[in-house]
Amino acid sequence: MKDEKDFEGLEKKQTDADRSPLRQRFLRPVDTANELKHLLWQELKLSKLIGGWIPAIPVYEQKMTLGRYAYLHNRNVKCLYERIQELPGGLGEKEWIPDLTNEAMERIFAAPDEKTFFLSYHFVLKKLYEQYDALMLRLDPILNLPTIDQITFIFVERETMLGWVWRQVQFASSNSEEETLLMMEWESYISAVWQAFETNARHQSGADAIIWPVTIAKNPAGPLPEKAKLEPRFPRYQGEKPIQSYSDSSMSVLHDSVKQMIYIYATEIFAGETLSTIYYYVDHMPLPFYFDMARHMWDEFRHSQMGMRRLEQLGYTVDQFKWLTGPGKDDVKQQFTELYSSLTMLGEACGFKKKRKSAEAFWKFGDVLSAVTVEFDLIDERRHIDFGTRWGPELYKKIDVIISFQEMAEKARMRRLTELETVPPEEIAKLAKNFPVFCGFHTSELAYNNY
Ligand SMILES: [Fe+2]
Ligand SMILES: [Fe+2]
Structure with missing residues (x-):
């Protein structure tokens, strides 16, 4: 596994002078592009994972909102992409989600059921916004205002999304001891995966060396279930595919x-x-x-x-x-x-x-x-x-x-x-x-x- 791509541009251009505290306080255009790319790949992977999970979620209303949110994360990708293209380096046609980001997110979202999926989603959403907040503090309000504008647009849906995703966690649990335990175990598992992801992204160390925590989900319910689910109040069409669509x-x-x-x-x-x-x-x-x-x-x-x-x-x-x-x-x-x-x-x-x-x-x-x-x-x-x-x-x-x-x-x-x-x-x-x-x-x- 390789994680070099995570910080490719940054790594190449970093010198001793770049590591000085004064230099660290200011983002160069190339640094900005690298910070935005790191966020862009997380947004894209999150959006894709939500798409993969939709058929694994039985509740109609949840499917619909997740369809919207997968789109919104993709729109965030587009916002970041537009700014990255203005900055040095841009984003090459062949560039793709770094292995480290991909692996960490896949592990976090290989959840045992839809309740833990929502827990994972809420966790990653919070972490994403924390990263945007930290970046916003570093962005120069004059030099880098075009970047601030793009992130401000991303923030428009912040409270709505955080609120809705959290409610799916809050009201999902039956409060049985077994279920509460599973939720707690899952949360500490995904926190550990995230920690490994963050540490390795920061130190730019070889992703091969990562020892990922052992998952508690032996049979993840998603993404991509064996068969798409739908709540029982919707009778399923069991007949043969009709000769003409909807002719039955x-x-x-x-x-x-x-x-x-x-x-x-x-x-x-x-x-x-x-x-x-x-x-x-x-x-x-x-x-x-x-x-x-x-x-x-x-x-x-x-x-x-x-x-x-x-x-x-x-x-x-x-x-x-x-x-x-x-x-x-x-x-x-x-x-x-x-x-x-x-x-x-x-x-x-x-x-x-x-x-x-x-x-x-x-x-x-x-x-x-x-x-x-x-x-x-x-x-x-x-x-x-x-x-x-x-x-x-x-x-x-x-x-x-x-x-x-x-x-x-x-x-x-x-x-x-x-x-x-x-x-x-x-x-x-x-x-x-x-x-x-x-x-x-x-x-x-x-x-x-x-x-
Ligand atoms: Fe269509
Ligand atoms: Fe349509």
């Missing part, structure tokens, strides 16, 4: 109404979780990939929330529907390229017609909020297709496949048509090239004339 009327009491669109939005937990697991699983991509992925993932959790809010406003309850969740560990590992291209090139690309028709119908029926909901969704979806077009082929490179975006889209359509088993094999390739006709096979129409 047993999934929803709104099957024969245009309000089925609202239900479809609410089910987008599965899209959010598909993206959050890919976001965690795939390493060594350029930072702009993670910026787009985090936004895409959070949008899908928002779509689920906007659907769920409207369903509840209209008097429906979750037990009147069937629900889908994201992929498990093996699915992501074996087919992250397929999961991503199917989501963007099939689900999202074929959804536009149905959505535009739904918006029109909602206006006609005087359901303003549903109509506006669809309008905002359409804006998000445009961007998602652009993300898919840009990053889909890049993801394929990870498995050593060079593919254009058109080829990727066609491949996804052929996969889907093969799965349907209703199209003669000799027709598949031809049909996959005809996008509108293909969408007719892939997705079902809604009952636009019924409210």
Whole structure:
């Protein structure tokens, strides 16, 4: 294991004069960049780990907030990145999370259950803010004001995040002696890991030499669970994957109404979780990939929330529907390229017609909020297709496949048509090239004339 990357620039430029107390009081531009990089990698790793944990958390509301927070940590990465790019050294395309940071965070987040996960999250969040506070004290209020501005922006969500994460810890415990003991043991374990991380980062000593504390979690519940979890009040869809998406009327009491669109939005937990697991699983991509992925993932959790809010406003309850969740560990590992291209090139690309028709119908029926909901969704979806077009082929490179975006889209359509088993094999390739006709096979129409 190597930790040199943690302080690469700093180490190279440090001389005896640099170690003098006077010199230590002032940050040079290059020092600032190094301090910010150290924080950036922690923010990115934290954001990815939250993404990986979302499917391991059963509670719907927690999934949704974690989707938002994974995005917010990613936005912090973006803030730091913007300033780093102005400073000497910048951040190279190939630079990646240093092994030491990666290893420490993986250990802290290999928690035995969701309660200890929240404890880990709260612990790391506090440590992050402590580091920002210490740095803020060292930043020159005139020379380094652009850095102060970026960190001030990061601080906007500070109290909200700390408060929410802490409440998940505070109210998670059943107060049984066994559970209290586990929480205490976990806290002292993660403190010890953090101590090892900090000491080694400070002394820049070889990470190989680190003797990490022994974990008490023999079978961590996350990140990436075997199977995605969802609380029992949501009946799971157990049937075979329907011939066309959502064509199985047993999934929803709104099957024969245009309000089925609202239900479809609410089910987008599965899209959010598909993206959050890919976001965690795939390493060594350029930072702009993670910026787009985090936004895409959070949008899908928002779509689920906007659907769920409207369903509840209209008097429906979750037990009147069937629900889908994201992929498990093996699915992501074996087919992250397929999961991503199917989501963007099939689900999202074929959804536009149905959505535009739904918006029109909602206006006609005087359901303003549903109509506006669809309008905002359409804006998000445009961007998602652009993300898919840009990053889909890049993801394929990870498995050593060079593919254009058109080829990727066609491949996804052929996969889907093969799965349907209703199209003669000799027709598949031809049909996959005809996008509108293909969408007719892939997705079902809604009952636009019924409210
Ligand atoms: Fe969506
Ligand atoms: Fe989308």
